[in-house]
Amino acid sequence: MPCQTNSELNELILQAKRETEGGRVADYIPALAKANPADFSVAIIHPDGLCISAGDIDKKFTLQSISKVLTLALALCDNGEKYVFSKVGYEPTGDPFNSIIKLETNNPSKPLNPMINAGALAVTHLIKGDSVPDRIEHILKFVRKLAGNDKITYSKQVAESELATSNLNRALCYFMKQHGVINEEVEELMDLYTKQCAIEMDCLDLARIGVVFSLDGKDPQSGEQLLPAEVARLCKTFMVTCGMYNASGEFAIRVGIPAKSGVSGAIMGSVPNQFGIGIYGPALNDIGNSSTGIRLLEILSEKYSLSMF
Known part of the structure; x- marks a missing residue:
């Protein structure tokens, strides 16, 4: 899809950078620590195919927690809402995305929502397939369909780096296995989950x-229904209530659009019936969101009245 560079968007990026205090890359995952914190790019795609961009939009990054939205959509398509939400809840949390606290205090001991790590692991457990290669291919096929790009795959380097350092996620898995939320081998689930998080794309994708x-699951060019409208609605609702880690409430007030971030510095936004936005800026704030990315979305929302509230 051809994309036009946009001088106004570039100026808004410069403004966002001026108004943002630094930030640092996610160095607790060794492969992500290699990112250049000065990188920043954004693409905006409208339903009629108009695409505007600024920065190096060809630079690839891994989805990390943005993948949670996509596997939730796939799990809902495969299993139905009732079964998925027997394993994970609907409620936001003010705790960090990798916290184990609520698992210990909730009864039953299922994760509060699919956007925290415990909930995402429970959802990934539901992805169908006879083996990890089958299941990651099932996820990739779905992601490629949504992105309109058959070349999307995952970064083996990032997946291996995450698998070697994901002991807290292993602890979440073992806790959930003890309480019957998951019933597969923990290392198999971790292998699949780290590959899922390492799916790689650019801002256009x-x-x-x-x-x-933003179009309730429709392909913007062909009009084909790529996923059920109700699945798209559920995912967007979680993006609003839980998509920006434990800063989701403030983001809803200041920006007011469905969005999901990842610790790679990526943010996906869906302005209902208007456009989709892809951002990459690996310098993160203390919460784990792209610092310049958040500020740019605040500026865009204020300037163009994007908030749905």
Whole structure:
């Protein structure tokens, strides 16, 4: 999809950078620590195919927690809402995304929502397939369809780096296995989950997925229903209530659009019936969201009245 560079968007990026205090890359995952904190790019795709961009939109990054939205959509398509939400709840949490606290205090001991790590692991457990290669291919096929890009795959380097350092996620898995939320081998689930988080794309791919969600699951070019409208609605609701880690409430007030971030510095936004947005800026704030990315979305929302509230 051809994309036009946009001088106004570039100026808004410069403004966002001026108004943002630094940030640092996610160095607790060794492969992500290699990112250049000065990188920043954004693409916006409208339903009619108009694409505008600024920065190096060809630079690839891994989805990390943005993948939670996509596997939730796939799990809902495969298993239905009733079964998925027997394993994970609907409620936001003010705790960090990798916290184990609520698992210990909730009864039953299922994760509060699919956007925290415990909930995402429970959802990934539901992905169908006879083996990890089958299941990651099932996820990739779905992501490629949404992005309109058959070349999307995952970064083996990032997946291996995450698998070697994911002991807290292993602890979450073992806790959930003890309480019957999951019933597969923990290392198999961890292998699948780290590959899922390491799915790699650029801002154009991410914006294209964002516009599919903004159109309630429809392909912006062909009009084909790529996923059920109700699944798209559920995912967008979770993006609003839980998508920006434990800063989701403030983001809803200041920006007011469905969005999901990842610790790679990526953000996917879906402005209902208007456009999809893909952002990459690996310098993170203390919460784990792209610092310049958040500020740019605040500026865009204020300037163009994007908030749905």
